[in-house]
Amino acid sequence: MFDTKKHIYIMTTSLPYTYGGRTSALLQRGRLLTEKVRNINKVTLVTTNYNPDYEYIYEDYREKKSVNKKMDFLNMYNDLRWNDNHEIKNNYQSYLEKELGQSYYAIPKKGKEHITVYYKNGVPLLHTSFNTKTNRMGHVEIYASLGDKFKKRLYIDKDGNFHRIRYFNDNLKENIVRDVFIDRDYNPYITKEFVYKNGELAVDRFILFKEDHTSEVFSNEKDLMRYWFDQFLKDGNIVINDVRHLDRPLLNVTSNIKRVFQIHGPHLSEPNNLSSVTKKSFRYLFEHISNEQDIIVSLTNGQKENILEKHPHLSGKIRVVPHCISGKPAIKEKLVEPNKICIVSRLVKLKRIDQAIIAFNNLLKLKPNCVLEIYGKGEEEENLRKLVNDLGIGNSVKFRGFTNDPSKVFSTSAMFLMTSELEGFGLTVLESVFNGCPVISYDITWGPSDIINSNNGILVDNGDIEGLTKAMYTLLETPKKRKEVGEIDIKFTQGYFLKEWEKMLS
Template identity: 30%
Template sequence: MKKVFMVVHLIDVNKGGMTTAMLNRSKMLVDNGFASDLVTFDYNPKYPNIIKELREIGKLDEKVNILNVNEYYRDLNTSGETDTSYYDQMSQIEQEGYHIQDDEFKTKNYIRYFSNGVYKMYKKWTKTGFLSHIDHFNDTRQRVRREEFHQNKYLHREVGYDPKNNKMNMERYYTPDGFCYLMRWYDSETEKQQQVFLFNKDTNKAQMYKNNKEYHADWLNRICKEEEERPFVICDGPGSSSKVRAMKADVAKRIYMVHINHFEKPYTYGSKVKTDHIDFLENIHELDALVVLTHDQKKDIERQFGSHNNIVIIPNSLPYSEVPEVTKDERKVSMFVRYHRQKAIDEAIHAFARVIKKVPDARLEIYGHGSEKDNLIELINQLNLTEHVFIKGYSKNVKKEMAESIVTLMTSEYEAFGLSIIESFINGTPVVSYDCNYGPRDVIQDGQDGFIVKQKDQKALAAHIIKLLKNPQQANEMGQKGRENVLDEFTNQAVLDKWLNLFKELDKK
């Protein structure tokens, strides 16, 4: 069975369109005879919880695994039972030979430990009573080491600090049975990584890598060589592209995805190229394939970096699904978006201040998560829109919320595709979107299944929203036209054929 690895730095439950696209692609492939795993490089001891939740909400197929470099080498070097003895000892509040300051333990979950008047330890518990970490100090009250505990009650990570500036100079990672399988050194002045050391429990050798790029590329080589057939590696995260390019060329066919607009502001041709895209865009001639989501982006890339006959257009897709059996809420307008400046949600909120002057009982519900949440709430308060605009947080039932809406909005400064447009159409709801690079022009048929509005034209944005709110029958008809378009071009079956054609061509080379 042919394996497809999809590489990205990290996976989490509440990530955006790129993660959604990867998860959907992985299911699409395993349903059609491939094996598929997601490959990550971050350190996150909560991956078992993330996998469990992704499976529960139906985003991660049971046949798809998330492979993590730390978990791979941790498990490879684990031979015994989990040793909880150190955790059991240190999680006790009272420690022999120490005086404790515990007056804030009940409210802030920490205790300080002193030995003969010298501050030695700081212990921090979670609200549920689990010992999270211990900080150790030297005799002059400078932090020198932190011990972090896994949810399975073992020491899993140790961090060393330079007492001169309290910056990290070392990391050690441990197996459940207490073996140190990985160590990193850092320059505490620059905070840059110096070396990575990998240890094998069955030998007396330590493997040294100059940096994470070498370490991660070597691991990718290893997991690819474990496959009977040469696999495909799809690099979905631009920050991981240099690691994929550093792999040995003969161990896999390497495909690079562009999931976002590759330009800096103002995000149009002629703008500076994003730093994490430069590596592979300047080396397109060396790539097995470069996949972009839209025709416009392909044109811009070829215009700047040349045509090398290896750039392929494969849009994101979603599985076919029936429209949920819900009643349209003729006053509900919605957005499904990360709370991020790129998404320019403030544009929609300002436009909605115009909308309620014509449709006083209309409301805008904004679903998502992100760092701009507090700023958006503040803006809503400033515009006196608290009874009309609502920050709803992450939705676990996007289909229902979209299908109930009379229209959905997208006001991004830039995109690479806009998967939420596809999802809105699949659920029978038209879209009003700003005209940004790239995506809306490839999906929305202006005036037929939605409207494309000039960037920053809040007046026109509001006018189209008002039109659909006042004409719900027209909105329903436009939503149905959008669904027909998506079913023809952007469902998994339509897009699967494009991936299969690409795989077939690469196997010939």
């Protein structure tokens, strides 16, 4: 019998400062389960990646109310660390004093003023690098005896403390040897050793050092994860896993736990080709899930049917529960700017924002008073800004950065464009229609077609830029009734979502 009165563990690899749909969905699930389900009084968000800034990220989540008081955090590297003394600050300064003594010269590096090289007896011993983006000290490089190659690099966290040391072999071109993770008293707790295979850096093994002076060796990070899961997961615990990277270690834990595997993205190697094979990242889950109490959750019926077509032995193991929308919609029937079009998205290649910009440029020839506002950040921003400048439409396209209030964006926009190459569901599509903002989206597998209908938007053939332009023109000429746009199907409501999750976790 699984007791939900203790608490639920929600597993993911990382929790970033700025996050997209998957993280938004798991945070919402955690809040709803602790606030609305009587028998669940605690949710722990578990991460397995290394991030020295997690304490600040946790604080940021609490301030923004991304989590509630019944939710807490657990990270693998932080948990395996020996000393978590937050009173220690700027230990890199005492290290420099010890290394350099009193007689040294600090000289800015020519052409790189953020780097200061420290000389002693006329020879460079080390340099410090100031990170101008984060406005804090980034790392210290210790030179090898020749003074022109690095022996080790010590990384500095927000509190000015060393947290990781990277060692180099200065005699080799492919010279990264190992990373050593240290606590604030310089105690090493994990070493990650590297090898080069065909010129590519690869992990050779992980070594865990314990405070009792024993150690464990793991051939890969997933084995380390499984070991760590076994340290805190007990019989009867319930785990919800949101990422495929953690499937194998979770399926191999020794305790008798209930596992719910949430699928967020397409399982197909070619997402828009229903006949393509299953992605490698999904195969371990589909081939090894066997315990009677374990469940796979899909966001759409279409995905469930395709999985069962390829893996019929999973019949009875897959449930369909879409994301839900909660809160009060901000529907405005009359817009102040009826020609404003919005995009809310990470600015990455996968989202194909360039196609939306090209389609909008074509629209301007028909509707010159339109404005496109793009909300989000990402590595493609510079390229997208260049495209806008090259097209000469800088006065009509505005980059607004990341927004913490997408509802306000949707409630004041005439329509929302989504040009993603693939989506597991498309939570922003649901958020948009909930707030009365019609959606124009490529008809991709799966997600948008589960939400968009003739009352709330237009589906365009995948990759059809001309079709995007025509759809925008249509909605501007014949606007949807925003109150009707906001009438969502019962399967997307909070009540349905909670009823289904409560059944799965019972």
